Amino acid sequence: MSTLALMRWLETTPKRYDKGMHLLTLGRVSSLRDRLVDMAVTGPNCQVLEIGCGTGAVTELLSDRGVEVTAIDQNPAMLELARQRLQNKPDTNITFIECTAAEIDSLPEQSYDAIIASLSLSEMSPSERAFVLHQAALRLKPGGRLVVGDEVRPRISWQRFINLILRAPQALLGWLLVGSISHPIPDLAGELCATGLKVVHEDRWLQDTLAVVTAAKNK
Amino acid sequence: MSESIPVYKAVLYSLLLDILQTVLRMIPWSTEPGLYAVGNPDSDSPVVLTCNYDLTVRQVARVLAENDVWLVVAPSSGINVWCAAAGGHFGTHQIVTALKTCGIEAQVNHRRVILPQLSATGVLAREVSKRCGWKVRFGPAYATDLPRYLATGQKNDESMRRVHFRAFERMEMAFAWGFPMALVVVILVAPFRSNWCLPLAILIICTALAIFSLYDRIPSKPGITLSAVITGIALACVWAAGGNIGALLTALIFPGILVALLTFDYPGSTPIAGGAHFEERNWHIVVDAERCRGVFSCFEVCPEACFTKQDNPRFIYHSSPDRCIRCGACIVQCSQDALWFEDEQGQRIEPEQIRRYKLNLLGQRTINTEDQFIKPPV
Known part of the structure; x- marks a missing residue:
């Protein structure tokens, strides 16, 4: 029962994050990422803010669409991997910032066509999430979209029951594979509406536990 | 709210x-x-x-x-x-x-x-x-x-x-390790030898208590000394209780394994033993006489009181390196970047890397120098 081996394993999590996430979501994470980008990029010359870019998987998809991206993350090791992932791509317009999600309040208001949060909101406490969503809504241009892809609580009771049973082993597996424990968001669409945005689209995968919710700001 | x-x-x-x-x-x-x-x-x-x-x-x-x-x-x-x-x-x-x-x-x-x-x-x-x-x-x-x-x-x-490791804290840590370990062993053993569960649980808890209260107080080879004593006591108990050959063999082998496992985790579970594993031992704190301006933030945050202030001119000495547990708090807080980790070959880990990647040898206990982005400059 030695912690040293476990520590060594957890220390390398940023490098394993992508593979770990792929395993944990049985591959659905790639559909989630594709959908996020489809919903966020509505035209050329889009300006996108990505909250919690991690190893840059979504950032890469965004840059492939030729949009201008500001990507933030609080984990320097993750950001380093994101930079490495994108360093050989020509003609990218990406700015990486090491900061917390709560610090988006220092970015200019009404300046993004889309704001993406991929699997980052479920790692926040409810008060942090409320703050971040509120600030994100302020940073959207009129007609802009807030697109969130994350772990959610299933809507149907039997699915919720199965989810509850699987939760503990899942949490342990998640901690071992990607080094963090997430909390499924009970009412993602409701939280987005609370910021004054209007939910325009919602997709669900994996027994209703993984969702992409798109909310738009009035024009 | x-x-x-x-x-x-x-x-x-x-x-x-x-x-x-x-x-x-x-x-x-x-x-x-x-x-x-x-x-x-x-x-x-x-x-x-x-x-x-x-x-x-x-x-x-x-x-x-x-x-x-x-x-x-x-x-x-x-x-x-x-x-x-x-x-x-x-x-x-x-x-x-x-x-x-x-x-x-x-x-x-x-x-x-x-x-x-x-x-x-x-x-x-x-x-x-x-x-x-x-x-x-x-x-x-x-x-x-x-x-x-x-x-x-x-x-x-x-x-x-200053941090301390008093009797009550030692007991807490002993139970923090001994209890879950005993629980796992009991669950594994119960289906086969239910009458072994209690003696094994007692052995594990007592071994944990012995290690956490005595390890740093035994002058040389504490692991071997403790293994020998605990094996002796376990054998005596099994023999007195009229245990069979299987029980005697377990009493002979098990305590040694137990002591090895617990002492491996011991340094990370105490506030007194810093960096007892492998390459960690080689890194020590260096204070740069040129850069130190006598701000003394290192002095304020050191949990082991390793530093001595000098007032005229203002300067800090890392005067008790033997107590240092390499937590890196002094390096992180120094506004002058006047402290860092250095090994015996003069290889240095810069303060900025320690801050960014938490290379403090308590958290990132081992430094993987092959890692692309946390490589200490040569």
Whole structure:
């Protein structure tokens, strides 16, 4: 029962994050990422803010669409991997910032066509999430979209029951594979509406536990 | 948006929760991060911040019960202050997040926050101030000293800064390791030899207690000495009880394995033994005479009182390197970058890398020099 081996394993999590996430979501994470980008990029010359870019998987998809991206993350090791992932791509317009999600309040208001949060909101406490969503809504241009892809609580009771049973082993597996424990968001669409945005689209995968919710700001 | 800390009127319930969270402390027990009012705080009341490890939060609330204080609980993944700070779960970003989002800014008319001293290895005080305008002051190492700290004008004396490993703390750690280990062994053994469960559990708990109370007090080869003594006692007990050959063989082999496993984890579980594993041993603190301006922030945050101040000219000496546990708090806090880790070949880990990647040898216990982005410059 030695912690040293476990520590060594957890220390390398940023490098394993992508593979770990792929395993944990049985591959659905790639559909989630594709959908996020489809919903966020509505035209050329889009300006996108990505909250919690991690190893840059979504950032890469965004840059492939030729949009201008500001990507933030609080984990320097993750950001380093994101930079490495994108360093050989020509003609990218990406700015990486090491900061917390709560610090988006220092970015200019009404300046993004889309704001993406991929699997980052479920790692926040409810008060942090409320703050971040509120600030994100302020940073959207009129007609802009807030697109969130994350772990959610299933809507149907039997699915919720199965989810509850699987939760503990899942949490342990998640901690071992990607080094963090997430909390499924009970009412993602409701939280987005609370910021004054209007939910325009919602997709669900994996027994209703993984969702992409798109909310738009009035024009 | 503040709530009162749930005060567990039933002392028994609180005590049981304390015991449960102590013996199973390897599991993260989290409190919801946010703002809590202790007593009746107003807009001038002090703001105390801690991690969201439930045992810590309840202890802090308990010791502060006679005070009027705002308590900010920051997200640390349900891990205690020192481990979380050293491992990168309780750092500048988590503090900034908590201060900005918990609602404290609407409650007080000052921007001064008291952090636990042991968070200094992960939290860069001046960076917090730059990012959200809050001025960080490192309070005492132990929550129990908080009332005294608040009553004496928020000044830390050496007794509040130094960590210790007293009999009660040794017992806590022994149970934190011994209990889960005994539980696992009992579950594995029960289906085959149910009558072995109790003796094995007693053996494991007693071995853990012996290691955590004696290991650092046995002058040479403590692991071998303890293995020999415990094996002897176990054999004697089995023989006296008329155990069969299987039981005798187990008593001969098992204690040695047990001592090896427990002593392997021992350094990371105590505040006194820093860096006993492999390459960690080679890294030591160096103070640059050219850069040191005598700010003494290293002195203020060192949990082992390794530094000696010199006043004229102002300079700091790392005077007790034998006590150093390589937590790196001094390096992280030095505004002059005057301290760093260096090994015997003169290879250096720069302060900026230590801050960014938490290379403090408590959290990132081992440095993987092949890693592309945490390579110490040659």
